[in-house]
Amino acid sequence: MSGRSLFAKDARTAARNRAERRFRAFGFSAILLALLALVWLLVSILTAGAPAFRQTFLTFPVTLEAKLLDKSGIADPAALSKVTTTTYGKLLAKALEAEIAARGIEAGDMKSKDFAKMLSEESAATLRNMVLADPSLIGQTITFRALASGRIDGYYKGRVTMESAALDKNVSPAQLALAERLKEAGVLTITFNPGFLTMPDASDKRPEAAGLGIAIVGSFLMMAVVLVLSLPIGVAASVYLEEFAPRNRWTDLIEVNIANLAAVPSIVYGILGLAIFINFAGLPQSAPIVGGLVLTLMTLPRIIIPTRAALKAVPPSIRDAALGVGASKLQTVFHHVLPLAMPGILTGMIIGLAQALGETAPLLLIGMVAFVRDFPGGFFDPAAALPVQVYNWTTRGDPGFVERASGAIIVLLAFLILMNAVAIFLRRKFERRW
């Protein structure tokens, strides 16, 4: 025994304290690493996707000539609908040419076709729908805000340059120079584009018109199915397995099953969905109900595992106390154990739903990767889904879709953060430590 003071550290204590600091630093750097990865990812997504929310428009007056659009002269809807977008496209190009001439803007030796190529084909369709909805517009001159073509738009987002335009058969440097002059004159404007969130998908020829409207509706419908089915079924299954199931071979089998299902690659659920819901049950292709059911089957085990962990974490004394005052086993579980386990269940549910929202692979096999232009009226109509839309856009030929895909990811993340915020709020309100 040495006569040393307790306050003077011996070598062993110092070493233990160093180990303590080291351990703590490891933990801290682990978190730092994870957050750094998150920031890295988010920054790269945000910088790539932000331009998708802004769009280039051309605003100019258009005279809706009756002799082109309404040859019958009586605004007969059947005759009006015979006039195709080609005619409207020519009309728009002519109007743009006239506006440029009227403002005295130097246009070089551009032909009528070159003016048409500065406008999106979508604007012709928009104008046609406007006229069909209100035939009284025919003969009038209206101010029309037309989408600029993807290449003109790309010029203002740094995707297209004068050099690349010289090599590109879809756009010429002359058009870009004209666009610059139009911008000075105030005809060409770049503004926030709500259409990105509301418009349907568009074909490869018009990336500037592609929107997320149908994908958002489709994802929402699918998540509704997943939430409504998987929360009650998942909780019911967990409660049975954790609180009531006798420990025998049969429940062993179920448990192994669930653990295994959580590990089954998501693509396999796609094969299952294709076989059962589409081929056997005859549910329609590309429908949110099928996507929702497949994602429910996929999410269930991923919810059951954390839900059981949360139930397990409720101390047995709670159950003993409830049983002691005369509650039945079911009352014990539903009145006491389940409410106490709810924060943990919510954590599992968040992760499960988040995964379901971002899942792509199984949806590829049940036709959710479809090109859909008409908004779904319900769970059984064809629709797209957000992550599948991202995948879809990354496979397109036109470079304009890359920015759209990143923009779609931003939207997806926004939904995710919203969901998380709600759940965090709930969890924080109820979390406790025994």
Add this chain to the structure above:
Amino acid sequence: MTLRCLALIAAALLLPGATFARDQIQIAGSSTVLPYATIVAEAFGENRGFPTPVVEGGGSGAGRKKLCEGQGEATLDIANSSSPIKPSDIELCRANGVTALMEVRIGYDGIVFASRREGPEFALTPELIWRALAAQVPQGGALVANRVSRWSEIDPGLPDQPITAFIPGTKHGSREVFDQKVLETGCAAAGAEALFAAAATGSEDEKEQAAQKACLMLRADGRSVDIDGDYAETLARVAANPDALGVFGLSFYENNADKLRVATVGGIAPTVETIAKGEYPVSRPLFFYVKPAHFDLVPGLRDYVLYFLSDEIAGPGGLLSGYGLVPDPELAASRAAVEAGQVLDMGGEAAQAPAAAPEPANAASEATGSAGTTDGRPVLIALLALAALGLAAFLFGRQRAARLRAAGTAIFHSVPAYHGALVLLSTVLPGALGLLAWGGAGPHGSPALAATATLLPGLAGGAYGYGRISPDLRARTAVERVVMAALIGCSLIAVLTTAGIFASLVVEAGHFFRLYPAADFFFSTTWNPQFRGGSSLGIWPLIWGTFYVSLIALLVAVPVGLMSAIYLAEYASKRTRAWVKPAIEILAGIPTIVYGLFALITVGPLLRDWFAQPLGLGSSSSSVMTAGLVMGIMVIPFVSSLSDDIINAVPQSLRDGSLGLGATRSETVRQVVLPAALPGIVGAILLAASRAIGETMIVVMGAGAAAKLSLNPFEAMTTVTVKIVSQLTGDTEFASPETLVAFALGLTLFLVTLGLNVLALVIVRKYREQYE
């Protein structure tokens, strides 16, 4: 909650019984035809007053299979295809009652070779390409392994730069064209075909086949890389690699002409004109197949087909040629054939398609009409009515029990709410049974009939339950018994899912093993699918890739995730924890496709430039390391979030005891908390491992598609899941071993994970502890 679960199960069982009327044309198939089909669909929807058709990709093989799955509203109308229909598809069609198909050729697709815009010009010929990429080349009259590393070594006229080529994987239809028009031609031009034949043994036929196969063998040293993704992926690879030459479709090239420099083949540059004239050699026809029987079933289908073939769409100078489709000189003839109702010769007695302006009721529509056109509305109405009835039953039952209890002197066994619930159950259960019986008898009849079949038994049951309310009735026990049955039912869904997966995998895997020997599949160490049979489909390279990538992912995720969880649970202040934990969880919710892009564009080149090349381990930007690292980041929250919950669940008294004995906090964590939380942590790690094994998109974009057995983490490899997707969505015919192997792979993966999980469960059970 459980009652709702029960009702929903009933709904889920009932709803599929009905099919749903549709008014949209449904199209699926080749991803090459997809952009053209969407352009036409869009214009069709805008101008023709019909809903816009729904167009899917998914590959030619899968599209033709879906087309041939039967007739009627629930089946496909049109399959896009980049190759002519195969005999096996026609057989499937006939077996499923599809007796008439129209073949429509829409134009031609050019296949071009292109490199980075900044690079030099390439003037190629099939022979030069073959000499650069073949596994064996003739040298001085003998065959030697191809060791050429620079283009200039083959021909002094070619640029002096290393050979790297990204060619379509064997799932793509364009690979078949590449094989035929480039490799075979080049092989013959190089005079190698005769040498291969001479080296082979057997009969003349066998020799010829062996020579043909040898001509298509490509070098496996990383200079020729198969791309299983689409042209966008090839473009990203070419953009990342200054030396690379990529294979693209003409329309894709024309839309990215500012980034790519196209190579001439035989002195001809590919354009719509040179291909239409037949001067540029590498092109193929594109088709779609349509069921004429659906002309009367789906509004606008005939109109769509004719619109597609009109001059303003598919003709020269039309909408599609503006996007790179080479117009078919015989377009007018195709149009006339459709108008005349000319169908494909399918061997058997082909039903004549309805000619122009058919009678409303013809044989074809009668045959398909009976497939069932009832919609789901009666079922929904009946369910809603039943729900309302159930609510009323509950309220009435509870009210009566409360009244009796207040009036009488007898002591009630159960509280009124349980009596109400029992009446509810005795209403809803018979009602649901009635609806099931109605659905089982064949979903015919009006909404009124469905409602009657549901509500009558419901009312009867409800009345009986209502009458039974008395003080002695053990309502709670009865209700609890039903609830318990519902709980058990819910937990059985897991078993049913497994059975469903197993059944859907086993059937097709059985087909595969009939076509391909199981011994080769399980024990061969080469994976080399071919278009025209003779593939080697050994699973080992894929299993190794899966294991290797998952291992690296876990090596990243487990330490980081676990340490984060410990720090959050034991050290972090409440406020830090409140925002850090959800922030990390965001990582789990980011779609895997984002990670894939991240791996391809950011992490891959970074690793290649800073580690692989300086260390001399390779020059591939897609590697096991890339995919593993990125996947590791993705699964961090699976480890951290769940471990954090588990660590939090360890009772505080254990920590207090340990700290009280003088242990430091880290000692407490390592020696008390972690052992106590171990089973849960193992569970969390298993969940992370399962995610890593099952992950697809990251591996597709980060690890490449080369099936290889190698220890070098900087080489490109591939995994089982990638091959499941790529073989299943490819252009190979569906009933071939090359496609069906996906099911065998799925089944193997399923069984392997099952084995792993049983093992893990045993471990967790053994060390499980419960506190208090």
